[in-house]
Amino acid sequence: MTIQWFPGHMTRAKRQIQDKLKLIDVVLELIDARVPVSSRNPMIDEIVGPKPRLILLNKSDLADPQQNARWLDWFRSFGHEVLAIDANTGTGTKDISARVKLLLKEKIDRQIAKGMNPRPSRALIVGIPNVGKSTLINKLAGRSAAITGDRPGVTKGQQWIRTGADLELLDTPGILWPKFEDPEVGFRLAATGAIKEEILHVDEVACFILRWLAVEYREALAERYGLSELPSELPDIASAAEVLEQIGRKRGCLAGGGHVDYAKAAGVLLRDLRTGKLGRITLEAPVI
Ligand code: GDP
Numbered sequence: 001m002t003i004q005w006f007p008g009h010m011t012r013a014k015r016q017i018q019d020k021l022k023l024i025d026v027v028l029e030l031i032d033a034r035v036p037v038s039s040r041n042p043m044i045d046e047i048v049g050p051k052p053r054l055i056l057l058n059k060s061d062l063a064d065p066q067q068n069a070r071w072l073d074w075f076r077s078f079g080h081e082v083l084a085i086d087a088n089t090g091t092g093t094k095d096i097s098a099r100v101k102l103l104l105k106e107k108i109d110r111q112i113a114k115g116m117n118p119r120p121s122r123a124l125i126v127g128i129p130n131v132g133k134s135t136l137i138n139k140l141a142g143r144s145a146a147i148t149g150d151r152p153g154v155t156k157g158q159q160w161i162r163t164g165a166d167l168e169l170l171d172t173p174g175i176l177w178p179k180f181e182d183p184e185v186g187f188r189l190a191a192t193g194a195i196k197e198e199i200l201h202v203d204e205v206a207c208f209i210l211r212w213l214a215v216e217y218r219e220a221l222a223e224r225y226g227l228s229e230l231p232s233e234l235p236d237i238a239s240a241a242e243v244l245e246q247i248g249r250k251r252g253c254l255a256g257g258g259h260v261d262y263a264k265a266a267g268v269l270l271r272d273l274r275t276g277k278l279g280r281i282t283l284e285a286p287v288i
Contacts, residue, residue: 005177014047017174020124024170025107026100027053030127030136033063033084035283036071038188039128041176048126052103053080054096058132059192060084061091062274067282074286087136096140097167120166126174130194133173137161140169184208188283193274206266207240209273212283214243220279224272225250244269 021027027048032039036057041047055075060068068084075082081103085092100121101108111118125133140163160168178194180186187208189195211234213221222230225247234240241262248254248265255261272278 005180010177013175013177014043017047017124017126017176020170020172020174021048021051024122024124025052025104026121026123027051028096028123028125028136028169029053029055030058030125030131030133030173031055032131032192032194033057033060033068033071034192034281035188035194036075036286037284038182038185039131039178039192039194041126041128042179044126044176047176054099054103055080055082056096056136057082057084058087058127058136061086061089062276062280064280064282067285070286071282074288077288085136087132087139090139093136093139097164100167120162120168122160122168122170124170124174126176128176128178128189128194133175137169137171137173140167191270191273191283202266202270203241203244203262204237206244206262206269207237209269209283210234210240210243211237213278213281214240216285217278217281220281224278 029040029044029048057063057068057071072082072084081099083092083095083099085096087093100123104121108118108121125136127133141161142163159171161171162168178185178189180189180195186195186200187205190200190202190205191209210221214230214232214234218230218232221227227243227246227250230243231239234243244262244265245260247269248260248262251265251268253261253264253268255264273281
């Protein structure tokens with residue numbers, strides 16, 4: 001899915017989420033564990049306001065496990081509740097309901113103290129396109145039937161999805177935009193597949209990523225493409241382009257006259273990256 005975000009769309013997206021906030025107890029903010037900052041909406045704090053929020057580092061199965069741990073610490077250092085999950089297989093998703101309970105403990109305790117039977121908590125999933133919102137909704141919904149919205153406050157066409165005894169989800173997630181004014185954010189999102197790569201030049205995306213891989217995942221890169229003389233860093237785009245050329249030669253990505261087809265070579269690298277062929281890789285590190 002590609003969404004062209006214009007200021008008007010952003011305002012509408014923000015308003016739609018803020019309307020839904022009135023219906024729910026907690027926000028589940030989905031971000032991509034491989035690019036935890038680049039896959040975040042720049043206005044998320046303002047949009048969510050004081051509503052309790054659980055941050056979910058999704059696609060953690062594709063991200064570097066050591067970096068997952070560092071990112072969890074990083075978010076916690078700001079006082080956030082955060083979990084690493086894999087919405088595809090469901091790893092970590094069973095903990096969501098218990099974490100939500102902890103976040104809402106005071107509210108739930110107040111209800112109990114008043115002699116009320118606490119109702120299931122209601123949640124809204126928000127995140128940028130392709131971060132895994134639908135996958136998570138389907139995983140949490142499991143086989144349980146959706147509950148139709150004949151209750152006050154539920155817009156026509158929207159439904160609550162029961163995900164076990166304690167948690168209900170709005171079936172339509174909140175779609176947020178990323179911070180794409182920053183070119184590096186754009187490169188990272190294109191590399192993970194969050195934005196269509198044809199928006200950017202695929203070889204530029206590959207060169208940007210190669211500069212990171214050469215430092216952080218040198219061995220994996222050298223091994224995958226049989227690069228014997230990989231420099232320990234690629235100080236500029238030109239040196240990254242040389243490595244891309246080597247990859248192209250190794251993989252037979254040739255254009256006429258024996259020249260390397262850079263776009264094809266970039267396609268090989270990015271596909272390998274996204275499908276985990278280079279191992280589990282995180283494309284940005286927390287600044288502590
Ligand atoms: P949405 O646009 O936010 O609703 O994203 P989708 O749920 O459509 O997911 C986008 C792509 O990411 C799909 O191909 C999913 O299979 C994949 N995906 C979602 N969650 C995970 C995950 O935790 N791990 C992996 N490996 N892939 C995931």
